[in-house]
Amino acid sequence: MERQQELATGLEKVRSQVTTTCEDAGRDPAEVTLVVVTKTYPASDIRALAGLGVRDVGESRDQEASAKVEESSDLDLTWHFIGRLQSNKARAVARYAHTVHSLDRASLVPGLSRGATEAGRTLRCFLQISLDGDPTRGGAPVKDIPALADAIASAESLQLAGLMAVPPVTWDPNRAFSDLLGASAHLIQQHPEATGISGGMTSDFVQALRHGATHLRVGSAVLGQRPPLR
Ligand SMILES: *Cc1c(COP(=O)(O)O)cnc(C)c1O
Numbered sequence: 001m002e003r004q005q006e007l008a009t010g011l012e013k014v015r016s017q018v019t020t021t022c023e024d025a026g027r028d029p030a031e032v033t034l035v036v037v038t039k040t041y042p043a044s045d046i047r048a049l050a051g052l053g054v055r056d057v058g059e060s061r062d063q064e065a066s067a068k069v070e071e072s073s074d075l076d077l078t079w080h081f082i083g084r085l086q087s088n089k090a091r092a093v094a095r096y097a098h099t100v101h102s103l104d105r106a107s108l109v110p111g112l113s114r115g116a117t118e119a120g121r122t123l124r125c126f127l128q129i130s131l132d133g134d135p136t137r138g139g140a141p142v143k144d145i146p147a148l149a150d151a152i153a154s155a156e157s158l159q160l161a162g163l164m165a166v167p168p169v170t171w172d173p174n175r176a177f178s179d180l181l182g183a184s185a186h187l188i189q190q191h192p193e194a195t196g197i198s199g200g201m202t203s204d205f206v207q208a209l210r211h212g213a214t215h216l217r218v219g220s221a222v223l224g225q226r227p228p229l230r
Pocket of ligand 1: 037039060083108139166182201202203217218220221
């Protein structure tokens, strides 16, 4: 019960910040999807969050995610895969995820497409871009966006949702989200349906919202500080 209260408090705080920021920016909060990132936290937290009206949850590791999906199968949730994708896991992830935020190279497309087709569903895919061109942290270089977008949009059972980015650590988030918005405007000329912008975590979702983010991926502000990842 205490945990439920903790989650309710964190969630309420984030939701009200989203509403206030949208009002300030002249945006409709209904066009923003809050993805609550539950990685490292138990399935019981996901159940509690579902009781608080959360529908969208984010996970970043296949093994952990697939176990939680199974434990939560009676809840009507939308699963977002946000972590780095290994090619050999793509097909498995596509069987349970509704949306992938981290598609950053062409070699992932066949596996995702096959898994989604086998599961009889359409998988929404955000193309993750690297704003500073540093490939070690994931994300495709900006110059690769057009070809990669075409590959996703034309693959069976995949739907191009838009762009995703994580701001480079040394950048002002405003610069990062402004660049992301620019890249999105460019993509939309080619793929008018790909209007999604996945940006913004606990530390910077307010800036992301001001720059047009449609999907926020917020973990610790709702669930608490995670122990450092191994
Ligand atoms: C963990 C993670 C988040 C959530 O981070 P918080 O700082 O806890 O909000 C968002 N996006 C990605 C890609 C992540 O790996």
